[in-house]
Each structure stands twice: as C-alpha cells, then as structure tokens.
Amino acid sequence: MTETLHPLGDAAQQAAQQSLGTAAARNLATTTKSVPQMQEITSRWLLRVLPWVQVSGGTYRVNQRRSYVVGDGRIDVDRSGSRSRVIAGDLRELLFLRDFDDDDTLGALANLFTEETYQPGDTIVEWGHAEDRFLVIAHGRVEQRAAGQYGEDAVVGVVADGEHFDQWGLLEERIWDFTARAATPTTVLALRRADFRNLVERSAALAEHLRAFADAGDRSGGEHPIDLSAGHEGEVELPGTFVDYQDDPREYELSVAQTVLRVHSRVADLYNQPMDQVEQQLRLTIEALRERQEHELVNNRDFGLLHNCDARQRVHTRAGAPTPDDLDELLSRVWKDPSVILAHPRAIAAFGRECNKRGIYPANVDLGGHQVPSWRGIPVLPCSKIPVSDTRTTSILLMRTGEAQQGVVGLHQTGIPDEYQPSLSVRFMGVNEKAVISYLVSAYYSAAVLVPDALAVLENVQIGL
Secondary structure: OOOOOOOOHHHHHOOOOOOOOHHHHOOOOOOOOOOOOOOOOOOOHHHHHOOEEEOHHHEEEEOOEOEOOOOOOOOOEEOOOOOOEEOHHHHHHOHHHOOOOOHHHHHHHHHOOEEEEEOOOOEEEOOOOEOOEEEEEEEOOEEEEEEOOOOOEEEEEEEOOOOEOOHHHHOOOOEOOOEEEEOOOEEEEEEEHHHHHHHHHHOHHHHHHHHHHHHHOOOOOOEOOOOOOOOOOOOOOOOOOOOOEOOOOEEEEOEEEEEEEEEEHHHHHHOOOOOOHHHHHHHHHHHHHHHHHHHHHHHOOOOOHHHOOOHHHEEEOOOOOOOHHHHHHHHHHOOOOOOEEEEOHHHHHHHHHHHHHOOOOOOEEEEOOEEEEEEOOEEEEEOOOOOOOOOOEEEEEEEOEOOOOOOEEEEEOOOOOOEEEOOEEEEEEEEOOOOEEEEEEEEEEEEEEOOHHHEEEEEEEEOOO
C-alpha cells in the first residue's frame, strides 16, 4: 500500500498560512535601533556641581596662612598581632610632639601604651575625675556625654577608630569634663600620665622639646595669629603684625585617566551607517573615563575628598543610622555657605527612613532644573562612588564649593592638544599591520580643598540591610 504525503507535511494539521511571516519580512525591513546603551553611566553629580578651575602647567598651588596643623589628627593603630599597638611615628599628630624627630624616644613612648577593652555601656572615663591617662581608640565607637545646663545627660561628641581623648592631660593636671561610654565593643590604648612623666625625666631630648613647646605658648593648632587692637581709648601703642604664609604650600598635580580605543578599519569603513562606529565607541569610552574620574575625586588617597578631609571636620553618627541630628552636626562643620551634600543612594534612603520615623518630610529644591531632595535647603545628591563597607557602613560628604568662597574646586587644564572635551583629548595613534586604528583617550583632573572647613564627612553611617 502506497502512502500519499500531504504537500504541507505536518502543517496540514494547522490552518494554512494566509500572509507573509515576520521572520521573512524582517529580511526586507529596516530595523529601528538605539545607540549603544551602558548601565555604568550615572548622574555624576559631583562632576556637575564642582566649579572647575583652569590649571596652567598641570599644577595648582594652594597658598594658605601659616598653620600649626599637621597630618590628619589621627593616630594609627597596628592590630595585626595579638595585641594592638600605636604606630610610633603617628604620635607626632599630638600638637606637643609635632616636629619631634627622635624616633627612638617615640618608639619607647609607643611601647608604654596598654590595651583596655570595654563592652557597650561600660564607662571608660567619668566626669570630674582626674585625667590620669591619654586614650586612643583602637577599635569601636565611644560616646562622650556631659550634663547640660538643666541637668540633662547629652551626647557632646562621638569618637572612633584612630581618634583620641584630650592630649593635654599628659602635660598638666586636669579633670575630665565629660563621661565616655563605649557604644560598641571597644578597644582603647591607654598611656598613663605617670609613665609619660617618667619617660620625660629619662629623655633629655623630649624634655627640651616640651620646654620649647611651652615657651611658644600656642595650643590652638590653628593659624598663625594676626595681632590687632580694638576698643581702646587715648593714644595707645598699636600692635605691629604681619600675615605669615606656609613655607611649603601644598601643590596639586593633575591626575590622568587613560585608555587606548581600538577600532578595526573594516568596521569603520563598512559598518558606519546609520551610526558612526568610531563615534559610538568613543562616546562610551569617554563615559567610562568620566565615571572613573568621579571615582578618583572621591576615593583617591592623594586628592580624593574622603582622604583629604581634616580630622576636625570628621564626625560620627550617634546611633549608626543617619538621623536629622547627625546631618545638623555635619552642617555645623561647614556652616559658612554650605553648597551640597553627597551620599550613596542607600545612605539617602536610610536618612529618609529616619526622617519618616520622626514625621519629618524634607522639601525638594531646584538644582539646574532638577528637583532634588534637600536638608535645611542644602541639596542632597546621590553619588554611588562613595564606598559601602562589608559591614554596610558608608560616609556622607558636605562641602562648600568655589574659589571665591574658599571651598572645594575641581582642577583641569583646557586647551590641550587634540582636545575633544574640556581637559579630555582624543589622539590618533595610527593604524597597525592588522589594520586596527588606535586612539589615545586621556582625561586630566584633580580636586583641591582650599581651607579645611570647606569639607566635612559624616563617618560610620549605617545603611541597614
């Protein structure tokens, strides 16, 4: 018996096709397509709000009035061994040890510190008691509390890793004017005043250095004074003065982010419509460079904002999560015309939750045609380049911007060869033996904090889950 096959085969079981299919139709159609997309592109608010200063010769010198502040004010602790140890050289962060160059004596001083551990709620020092020791926080967070005018107990400060309690108790008899309690499991390194005095008696170099410091009579750690007279009557002798400058002002050299973009000539020649292949490759490469530029402006150890904030401009959250009280404390550090607050998007969300708990609903403000959240009228802008730690903590930055305001400024140099955008060049490097075209793409930039109170950082901000 011979089987007869249906001309449509298996399709005979379905309705016969009555129109042209889409798969075949696409062969004759012109597809509408987007330009290449990239998820890495962010709002890059930092690059937009920084005033950019033209830097000639690739270097920007910040001339300042003479200051007595050195370093970052923190004393680093080595926690790699079985016990924590003070880094001897960092003891020069104490004002009365600045410029002290006897490393052996500093090493002996570092060895005098002993380790103490505390649990949350434990009292470390108590108001009204003698300052019998100098304390460095090796790890943890400590709340400083004092009685207010009406007897209430209030948090007057929070100190954490690397920070220390009043250094002057080592030089003279004083009493604690606050009570310090551990807010988290805390390790401190303690230097007893009696041990310090014994070392001074044994070290002629240290004793002489402390005498010279006492004769200088300045404990402010601030700027060189300008002597003035006011409110006098009669023919008094007016003080003479001058404004002294730093002998060795800081200089910022422009940093660079670079890459080599390669495009095969066959791609550039044959596949250049409807979009220019080189242009699209270049556009996304520049976007990646600008993202890296913003990352460096936040995180670079030489000029990044997180690492160039003065120690006195760093504050800690009271309870971990960023509260309105914490942001108010941050604003008190940059109280002269603050311009903008920068925070990781998750930190902004955490702050929003704390505001909701208190029934506070901050208003939006207009910034260049964008409605953005604010606090006390200061724009709060997202910056994903601010890092979040493994323990889900981050930082919030507040800054004043502009040269005229003695604020934070971005640095760049325009007019460079083969400039494609301000301070960004695209230089043709040639075609190799495999017909690959190369372009050197370079972005030059840096940032400078003109005076310390232009920038403040709220640290150890808990963002939750």
